[in-house]
Amino acid sequence: MALTLRDVAQAAGVSVATASRALAGSGLINQATRTHVAQVAAAIGYRANPLARALKTRKSRLIGLTVHNLENTSFRTLAAVVQQRMQALGYQVILSISSDDAAQEREILATLLDHGIDGLISVPTGANGRQMTDLEQTGIPVISAVRHIDDAHLESVLAADFEGAYAGTRHLLELGHRRIGLIVGISETTSGKERLAGYTRALSEAGVALDPALIHQGRYAPETGVEGAEAVLGATPPPTALFVANHESSVGVLRVVADKGLRVPDDLSLLFYEDTPWFQWLSPPMSVVDSGASELANLAVERLLQRLDGAANSGREFRIGSRLVQRASCRAPKES
Incomplete structure (x- = not known):
């Protein structure tokens, strides 16, 4: 029975x-x-019985979660935390991958609405603020994670990307580097814009001139790491340190560094953004700026639960602090 x-x-x-x-x-x-x-x-x-319960309560106990990909450690952490916590409360999570494509994201949002979701946590492309606002107006609370949408009045849970990039660049400057390459996301995104700004501010305060040849911006993909590393490491003179602030690019960068026969950190200091377990297993272990993915995910869930309990949309922006994790991939540059 x-x-x-x-x-x-x-x-x-x-x-x-x-x-x-x-x-x-x-x-x-x-x-x-x-x-x-x-x-x-x-x-x-x-x-x-979800169907009977939905008919009785007008609640589906379904939560939407959208991310760009599952290559990014922060997105995987977000998915794991959201599912674990919401499932413990009797919700089921519908995970959708947008591939950072605005058209695909619009279709996903329409599908989630058709399924009668009770709430949504989204890593948005930034192009569909109107659709996100429409969800809010139908009574579906929306939490924007990792990125902020300028034209939508939503609660946002973000990393301290400016401060993290600033601290990472300062660390390399304090080691004595003056030619510091940067591979970063596109400036249309919150993280890409703020990480570039943090890098730029640190160089400016240290009196180091900004060299566009040392900066590569691109979409969030391993291929960007390959393209960026080839371009930045090919600058004259080449950088003595490389800050990879586009997490998905990490694998591509490591491949180019290996292909060029560069020794880390003897020939090139490497600093990455967003930690992942395998960074500790590399030889040498990689230094990172950790963006606090687990804390961000838990705060996004807390904000959604508050909204599901009837709290009004504050439109506030919440920030999770970042921290520098020093391992063995950065050192002072070799003397010329």
Whole structure:
């Protein structure tokens, strides 16, 4: 026989009403009880009838999550955290990949709306602010993660990209580097624009002239790393350090560095943006600016839960701090 809500309540030691509200994610029930009841329900194998529940409550218990790709460690972390936390509260997450394509993103948003999602966490392309606003106006809370959309009144959870790029560039300057290459995302994105600005500010404060030949901006893809490394390392004179602030480009950069026979950090200091476990396994282990992906993901979930509980859209911008993680891929440049 199928388990009922009464079975869950009995196993969890709560009333049927409390079990119902807890599994519905009601703000009338505290977080500890909601988590406890959800865990008990999962342990005994209880599954609610989503269609019947949606018809009764007008809530689907579906959450949309859109990211550009799953190559970026931060996006993978975001997906893992959102699914784990929302599933524990009785929600299911629909993960969609936009490939950073505005047209594809529009189709995804329309599909999610057709499926009656209760809320959305999105890493937006930035081109569909109107559609995001329309979702808000239909009563579906939207949290913009990683990027801010200028023409949409949304709550945004972002990394401290300017500060992170500034700190990373300052670190290389303090080691004595004056020819510092930069591979960064396109300036139409929040992260690309702010990381370039942080790099530029650090050079300016150190009295180092900006050399356009040392900067490569491109889409978020490994191919950008190949193109960028070939271009920047081919500058005259070449850089003594390279700051890879477009995470997806990391693999492409490492390939070019290996193909050129450059020794890290003896011939070239390498600094990456956004940490990933395999950076620690390389030889030498790679230094990074860690953007706090897990903290960002958890804050995005917290903001969405607040909105699902009835909080108004504040339109606020929330920031997660970044930190420099020094390993072994950066050192002072060799003397000429």
